[in-house]
Amino acid sequence: MVAGYDAVTVEDDSRGVSPETSRRVTLRDVARIAGVSHQTVSRAINGKGEIDPETRRRVLEVVQQLRYRPSRHARGLVRPDTTTIGLIVADVVNPYFPELIAGVISAAEQRGWKVLISTTQDDPGREPELLRSLAGQVDALIGYLFQPEDVIAGAVEGLPLVVINRPARHPAFSAVEVDVRAGVEAAMEHLIARGHRRIGMIDCPSAADPSRRDVLLAAAAAHGVPIAADAIVEVEQSQAGGEAGLARLREVRPDVTAVMAFNDMVAMGAHRTARRLGLSMPGDIALIGFDGLSFGELLEPPLTTVGIDKRGLGELAVAQVERLLAGDTPPTVVAPTRLLIRGSA
Amino acid sequence: MVAGYDAVTVEDDSRGVSPETSRRVTLRDVARIAGVSHQTVSRAINGKGEIDPETRRRVLEVVQQLRYRPSRHARGLVRPDTTTIGLIVADVVNPYFPELIAGVISAAEQRGWKVLISTTQDDPGREPELLRSLAGQVDALIGYLFQPEDVIAGAVEGLPLVVINRPARHPAFSAVEVDVRAGVEAAMEHLIARGHRRIGMIDCPSAADPSRRDVLLAAAAAHGVPIAADAIVEVEQSQAGGEAGLARLREVRPDVTAVMAFNDMVAMGAHRTARRLGLSMPGDIALIGFDGLSFGELLEPPLTTVGIDKRGLGELAVAQVERLLAGDTPPTVVAPTRLLIRGSA
DNA sequence: TTGTAGGCGTTATCAC
């Protein structure tokens, strides 16, 4: 009993004299004040093992009073590990991402995993920093990243990483890619079947390899409908970029009858410009986007586009993580695309 | 030394013979194989303290070879805590949420916090289970929840919780609310100023209190433009609900000239029905949504709506968490709304 | 430069 008494005094000290130095309230603090062993407190909290109801009540009271909260780290150390994966994207609001995120979350949840999300707020420069800070908290990472591979590799230091927007050259990475080639191919065939022979593109800078532009050029050439160099304009990846893009393209090549946009955002801008110029779609000009974002359905006419199964992409990424975690080095997985013919082409 | 030797054997066992039983690779395993103390390994990994480059190289090699990864829990136990907050929403894809999530993430990031996201996949029944499982991983929770308060309270057991879609009656909760009253009020004034006198509503079931319906009725009454009981139809909260809602309303009260929808999703459905019926907006019928989702801008005519600063809502929630974590019991915070007059009313 | 001892907060196992 003397020991208990002593302890209480110590407790009073640390709590009364210097509450600012607020050390964390621990199981032992509760135990001391409640006059029981820390083990009993544990039992009271977890409802495990036999314990006198009265003791339990008293302990829980002290728990409340001290605002005690168990340390998740201490728990994690002792209990079977919950695996947590980190997800880094540029921006949650970009309509491309929510579905992707949903795929990751649901696939993770199926496995009983948790997902930690971070965004670069559209600033790729923050990637290394984010990767580093997430790396300490998770068991693996999934990222839609733009930095050079060695920069990324340096930041994650051996943590399993799955990249979802580009090929993985670096041996430490694993990748999920979109079948851009098949998508562009399908779009091209569609346009040609509709009689288009002078096709243009509103492209954007991208780290992908091969780029959409290369793929498009190849597909067009393969079909004997070569694309003129000046029928490809490059703009910033945004709606505004798309608006400017179509305007520019019309100036340079007014004879173009069909346009493939880098993605739906850009296509939406082009769509806007087309309407502003009084061009009917698909009559005066056919327009095809890429991504298959749902807002395209709301446009008038609705946007024809190469749809990506973004949800599936997220799920595949989690599956890759699973194999990585198991010690595998899985080959790149390719997510399919599907032409969504909706009206603008 | 015998102990060490034994251990090596065990290690060999667990890796070679039964990789399924795979115990975690620890710092000590690395140390043993590298022939140094676990402390040296720690130094090699963290780059702290003096260490012979050659030793370091050798250690890191073993680290690679054994695929050693430090345990985040063990680290967390010793290092200053990263605070992590859990965020629970129904579904990331619902266009209401991405902005909210973005707000939470950016506010959290500003404070150096991490965000763990979970979704109920639109099944409120999963809330207790999710809350419980998240509770073990985070320092506080933010949730867009539908279960009764005591159910929630039981699941989080004292973890700080901020609810963002309803008032907090329970003392353990803290809340961020949307200023529905002001929003509805503004919408009402707008309609009345435009000469509308027979106003209807497409409502949905909701846990909010007071409900949007009550608020609308009060506002209407206050302006001397009472709303007939049968001018309020209740539908499921979805686009399909909205479609059915306006159709039903037109049948019962064809004289209604303006309709307030429960939210933008529902309004979009109504918008569709209006077009299908050949009703011009805002001429034949004025339509106002709620939420201020951006897709409303793409409709033709664009949807007039009561806008919510969803990003701000998320930021406010994080601020509430901060106060909660500091030991405060902050009062409910109200996020403002703003009428976005875009065309449909 | 390297190794040893102790502790972080929790749970499990075993006595009492």
Added chain:
DNA sequence: GTGATAACGCCTACAA
């Protein structure tokens, strides 16, 4: 029913 004692995997002293 309750309480010691020993892990869990890591890091920060401090000693060698």
